[in-house]
Amino acid sequence: MSKPFATVAITKHGVELSRGLAEHFPGTDLYYMSKFARGDEQEKGYRMFEGSVKLILPDLFKAYSGLIIFISLGAVVRMIAPILEDKKKDPAVVVVDDRGEHVISVLSGHLGGANELTRQVAEAIGARPVITTASDVQQTIPVDLFGRSFGWEIESFDRATPVSASVVNEERVVVVQEAGETGWWTYDKPLPPHIRVCASAREAMNAEFDAALVVTDRLLDGDEEAALLANGVLYRPKTLVLGIGCNRGTPAEEIEETIVTALAELGLSWKSVRNVATIDLKKDEEGLLAVCAKYRWKLAVYTPDELNRVPLRNPSDTVYRYTGAYGVSEPAALLSAGASDWLLEKRKSGNVTISVARVSLPAPEGAAV
Structure with a gap:
């Protein structure tokens, strides 16, 4: 079929x-x-x-x-x-x-x-x-489709039914948007007064609400989970790019461990990774391709000339001798994300170097994203 x-x-x-x-x-x-x-x-x-x-x-x-x-x-x-x-x-x-x-x-x-x-x-x-469907008839937020057109992934779906009920019954709903695309309200009318947009989890936790839609690439702490997800749904926007450099033949397990460790230390969710970026010399790197396949991440590759157009704070002559580029993970992350700075500039662990950048998007009103 x-x-x-x-x-x-x-x-x-x-x-x-x-x-x-x-x-x-x-x-x-x-x-x-x-x-x-x-x-x-x-x-x-x-x-x-x-x-x-x-x-x-x-x-x-x-x-x-x-x-x-x-x-x-x-x-x-x-x-x-x-x-x-x-x-x-x-x-x-x-x-x-x-x-x-x-x-x-x-x-x-x-x-x-x-x-x-x-x-x-x-x-x-x-x-x-x-x-x-009530949300379509009322022209309001469809909880189970929220952000789907942008590629957002629902991480916590258990409370989707009661949260949907809160939305259509016009109870107090907070949309916590710390990251991701902001153009999710597509109806030709103002956002209903019972729906409030907050720029951070802390702002929402200081408000009174009956249900929460939480959009973030950040790992929530225990207090935030208890307050926001007791009757809330958590969405992971695709906002992170991983710049990766590695030695030839580096095992997939080592690359994966470096990624998981770096994201955990940054307090970021791997479910918000949009893609991986590297130099074109690594487009056939088996370990890197295996990790991308496991997590369904696309791999973006750049030529040395493209990477060298990105200003680096710490260019490497050693990397240049082997690749023709003064850096791999740092410029690849910025180029792919369209960003001007890194969340993690560069970290070397064994055979792997990782950089992390957040995709450049219009920031939610009042938020520093």
């Missing part, structure tokens, strides 16, 4: 609508009952099935990130009920009525992307999108 979405139909009108959608909606595999075959299915890559659609749904659930089903809502609910697992795993499910008038977001509206899929399908076929 090479495409992300599957469209399923079991009626004559549903097949007509689904064929039209498949022609104009990229990334869609089409399934319908073989009795409606027209003879061009093999040519177009459409898939036929016999018997009840209920028999193929479990396999479609596993194979696709979204299902667009041209069947009545009640029937779909009954058929998918036995195969539901978890909101973090279940695919998006969208239902379209037999006349193509309404597209309904049924399952995994936020995490699975059903709400957005509903809007896209409705636009494609000229239908009305039906979305009932």
